[in-house]
Amino acid sequence: MNTIKLDDYSIHLGPLGENFRGYLRKGNYNQVFIIVDENTRADCLPLLEKEAGEIPFEIIEIQSGETNKNISTCTQIWQQMMAQGGGRRDLTINLGGGVIGDMGGFCASTFKRGMDFIQMPTTLLSQVDASVGGKLGIDFAEIKNSIGLFKNPLAVIVCPEFLKTLSPRELRSGFAEVIKHSLIADAGQWTELQQIEKMEVSHAVKFLERSILIKKNIVEADPFEAGLRKVLNFGHTIGHALESNALNTDRPLLHGEAIAAGMICESYLSLKKGLLPRDLDQITRFLLKQYGKHDFGTDSYQKLLALMQQDKKNDTAEINFTMLKSPGEALFNQIAKEAEIAESLDYYRQQ
Numbered sequence: 034m035n036t037i038k039l040d041d042y043s044i045h046l047g048p049l050g051e052n053f054r055g056y057l058r059k060g061n062y063n064q065v066f067i068i069v070d071e072n073t074r075a076d077c078l079p080l081l082e083k084e085a086g087e088i089p090f091e092i093i094e095i096q097s098g099e100t101n102k103n104i105s106t107c108t109q110i111w112q113q114m115m116a117q118g119g120g121r122r123d124l125t126i127n128l129g130g131g132v133i134g135d136m137g138g139f140c141a142s143t144f145k146r147g148m149d150f151i152q153m154p155t156t157l158l159s160q161v162d163a164s165v166g167g168k169l170g171i172d173f174a175e176i177k178n179s180i181g182l183f184k185n186p187l188a189v190i191v192c193p194e195f196l197k198t199l200s201p202r203e204l205r206s207g208f209a210e211v212i213k214h215s216l217i218a219d220a221g222q223w224t225e226l227q228q229i230e231k232m233e234v235s236h237a238v239k240f241l242e243r244s245i246l247i248k249k250n251i252v253e254a255d256p257f258e259a260g261l262r263k264v265l266n267f268g269h270t271i272g273h274a275l276e277s278n279a280l281n282t283d284r285p286l287l288h289g290e291a292i293a294a295g296m297i298c299e300s301y302l303s304l305k306k307g308l309l310p311r312d313l314d315q316i317t318r319f320l321l322k323q324y325g326k327h328d329f330g331t332d333s334y335q336k337l338l339a340l341m342q343q344d345k346k347n348d349t350a351e352i353n354f355t356m357l358k359s360p361g362e363a364l365f366n367q368i369a370k371e372a373e374i375a376e377s378l379d380y381y382r383q384q
């Protein structure tokens with residue numbers, strides 16, 4: 034078990050084991066809630082129950098999926114906590130992907146003004162990305178993560194064992210954030226990643242710790258997104274637009290799949306700006322090999338650009354990007370014009 038220490042909590046990487054029981058004993062909690070969805074109840078809860086031994090739990094099951102990351106699911110969670118006489122001296126364990134982590138953390142930190150919670154991320158995406166940074170929340174009025182807060186958990190326990198039941202598509206989607214972390218901050222890891230033919234759990238395990246450390250270093254330098262933390266948005270301005278645009282089609286994209294396409298387009302923009310002189314081709318080839326090509330036509334450009342304008346991370350009417358100077362080095366607050374963005378979409382489509 035490796036431990037990554039942050040200012041006021043730790044991320045434990047490895048089997049659940051003693052660390053987990055230690056937190057339960059130390060807290061001397063009145064009761065323990067575990068929030069799961071139907072998938073993590075079936076695939077992940079048995080492992081946790083085995084480790085918990087005699088400690089009794091109240092299980093709160095919600096329906097999986099981003100569409101349920103909303104206030105009505107929160108109401109369900111709060112109602113169950115209320116019915117059990119929940120309070121500040123209880124503990125919540127969020128056992129699931131980013132949806133459960135964000136929403137369960139939000140519910141736990143607002144119920145009766147807040148109880149302790151432990152994040153137990155079970156997808157690769159939530160292990161390398163949502164596990165650091167203290168962002169909690171839900172979607173509201175069709176805007177992702179528009180209600181929420183920054184609040185750190187009591188601890189994060191990243192157990193790679195959980196990844197074994199994840200679908201290959203979900204695993205590959207989470208891998209996009211590992212690739213992003215290497216492209217913005219770790220050239221050595223980028224070189225190593227390119228050796229991977231097809232993403233497997235063993236690769237994820239190999240890169241987990243370094244990837245978490247990259248995010249930790251960035252978040253610690255800029256906890257409230259004043260500047261540097263924006264480098265984590267690499268691939269996300271165009272990626273989010275592609276993700277939203279595909280949402281109500283017969284071929285929706287997973288987050289990481291959209292970000293992979295976004296990273297190709299934003300690498301192209303980097304080259305256009307005189308950055309990234311050598312590596313565009315390699316980045317494009319590797320991402321296309323792993324993720325294939327997402328199909329969209331010029332008829333979606335206007336909508337995609339409008340979606341990018343709406344992106345809450347843009348302070349002004351101009352479209353703001355994080356660009357790559359070279360693999361391992363990113364620059365935030367880079368501006369691109371609509372015509373240049375359209376050109377980057379052309380570049381992607383012509384591959």
Ligand SMILES: NC(=O)c1ccc[n+]([C@@H]2O[C@H](COP(=O)([O-])OP(=O)(O)OC[C@H]3O[C@@H](n4cnc5c(N)ncnc54)[C@H](O)[C@@H]3O)[C@@H](O)[C@H]2O)c1
Binds near residue numbers: 133167178203
């Ligand atoms: N707080 C943050 O900093 C942060 C960072 C990145 C993403 N997020 C949020 O995370 C969410 C996306 O997270 P996600 O990709 O983990 O999606 P998710 O939570 O929807 O999980 C994806 C699917 O995998 C299933 N699943 C989870 N773990 C499993 C396992 N071990 N075995 C089998 N099935 C499993 C889930 O039931 C779900 O169907 C978004 O809402 C996003 O906003 C938050």
Ligand SMILES: [Zn+2]
Binds near residue numbers: 162210269288292
């Ligand atoms: Zn992301």
